C-alpha cells in the first residue's frame with residue numbers, strides 16, 4: 356500500500372482494438388471471449404477470482420489495482436492487497452454462516468473498504484447488492500426487504516437509516532469504522548477482518564450463478580431488483596477491451612458510484628478483469644478536484660456521464676487554468692443523451708472526442724457504442740457491439756426500416772443480460788414480450804449506416820443527471836406527506852441535468868398552497884428517498900387529470916407543461 360504515484364504515461368496514437376468494424380462483426384464469437392476464463396478449463400468461475408486473484412497468480416500481484424483519493428485519504432492498493440482484503444472479508448462472512456446465493460448488501464460511501472467487501476462477498480459466492488449512500492430510510496428499507504438480504508456492510512454514519520426492526524431477515528451488520536455490539540448482530544468490520552485468515556478458497560460457480568443485484572426504477576411499482584449472474588464477466592471483459600480500449604499500462608477512471616450499475620460493471624469488473632489500474636475518487640463532485648484527479652493520477656481512459664461533462668463545461672475556462680489533462684487518451688460517456696454541443700466542447704478542451712455508449716442496468720454491459728477509431732456522428736449512441744443485434748421494432752414486433760422511430764430492441768440473449776427481476780418473474784417477462792427480443796423501454800431510430808439515435812423513454816421514467824427515477828416511487832412518498840392528497844410526477848427538460856423532477860400536487864382539506872409548503876414537501880422526499888428523487892419544482896393543482904380507473908395521467912400533465920398536444924384523451928375522467 357504505497358502513496359499515489361504521479362507517473363505520467365506518454366500519449367499514444369489512437370488505435371482501435373476492433374480494427375475494421377464490419378470485419379469484427381462478421382468474425383465475432385462469444386465463445387472466443389470465454390476462453391479467457393477458468394471456465395474454459397474447469398467449467399467453473401468466480402468473478403472475484405478472475406478480476407483479482409488471477410493477476411496475483413500470473414505474477415502481476417504488485418501492480419496497482421486501486422488508486423483511491425478523497426479530500427482526506429490518498430491510498431493505493433495492489434492486486435495482491437485486494438486479494439488479501441477480499442479473502443479476509445470472505446472468511447468473516449463464512450464465519451457467520453453466510454455463503455453461496457445469500458444476498459449481502461453494501462450501503463456506504465466510495466472508499467477502499469467498499470471495494471474489499473464487495474469482492475469478499477463475491478469470493479464466497481454470495482450476491483452483492485450495492486446501495487447508493489445518498490439513499491434515505493424508505494429507499495434503503497424497500498431494497499433490503501425485497502432482496503431478503505441477510506447481511507449489510509455499512510458505516511456508523513449511515514446506520515441510522517437502516518430500519519432494522521422492520522427487516523427480520525437482516526441478521527448481520529458489518530460496521531466499517533465502528534464498534535461491535537454482538538448481541539444485536541453488529542460486527543466491527545476492521546476487527547473481524549484482521550482476526551481471520553488471509554487465505555481463502557473461492558466458491559467455484561457456474562456461469563448462471565448469482566453475481567450482483569442493482570435496483571432500478573420503473574414507471575409503476577417499487578424499484579426492480581435486477582439480478583445478474585457470473586456470465587456477465589464475458590461482456591465486461593470484452594467491452595473493457597474493445598470499447599474502453601483498456602491496455603496494460605492504462606490508468607482508468609470511471610466516475611460512477613457502485614450504487615449504480617456503471618460503477619460496478621465498469622468501475623470494478625471491466626478494468627480489473629483486464630488487469631488495469633482503476634481510479635476511485637471519493638467525496639462530492641467538484642470541477643477542480645476532478646481535473647486534479649486526472650492530472651495527479653495520470654488518467655488515460657475516462658468514463659463519465661453527460662451531466663458531469665455539462666457541469667464541467669459550465670465551470671468554464673477558469674476551472675481549466677493551469678491543469679494538464681494531456682494524459683487523457685480516450686474519453687467515454689453513458690447514462691443519458693450526450694449533446695453534440697458537449698462533444699464539440701470536448702474536442703476543444705480535452706483534445707478528445709467523447710465516445711457515447713448506450714446500455715442499461717438490465718443489460719449489465721454496453722450494447723451500442725462508439726468505438727475508438729470509428730467515425731463518430733455527434734448525437735448518435737453508435738453501433739451495436741460485435742455479437743449484438745439491435746433493431747427498431749413497432750409495438751407488434753415488426754422490424755422497422757431506417758429512420759423510423761420505434762422500440763429499441765436487442766436480440767436475446769447476450770452474456771451480461773440480467774438473469775431475472777428478483778421476486779417478479781412477470782416484470783421480467785414484460786421485457787421479453789416479443790419473442791426473440793429484449794424490449795429496452797427506450798425509443799430510437801437507426802440511420803442507413805446502422806448508427807442508432809436515442810429519442811426518449813417509452814415509459815414515464817425520469818432521467819435526471821443520468822439517474823433513472825421512477826415517478827411512482829416519488830408519488831408514493833409525496834402522498835405520505837400530511838398535506839398531500841394526490842401527486843403526479845413528471846420529468847421536465849433541464850439544460851444541466853437533462854431532466855428534473857416536477858410534481859403536481861393536490862392538497863388535502865385544510866392546507867393552502869405556499870412556498871414554505873413546497874419547500875417542506877421537497878425536503879420530505881429528500882429525507883425519505885434521496886436528494887436526486889426530490890422534486891425541484893412543485894405546482895399545486897385543485898385537481899389532477901385522471902383516467903376513469905383513477906390513474907393519474909402523467910402524459911397529460913407533461914403535454915400541458917410542455918405545451919404539446921396531449922394525444923388520446925379517451926380514457927380521461929372528465
Ligand code: 6R9
Pocket residue numbers: 571615616617688689690691692693711712713714715716717736795796797809811812818821822823
Ligand atoms: C447504464 C445506465 C438506462 C437508461 C436507458 C436510457 C438512458 C443510457 C444512454 C441513455 C441516451 C445514452 N441511457 N445510456 N440515453 N444515450 N448513451 O445508464 O443504466 O441507470 O439503468 O439507465 O438510461 O434511457 O434506458 P440505467
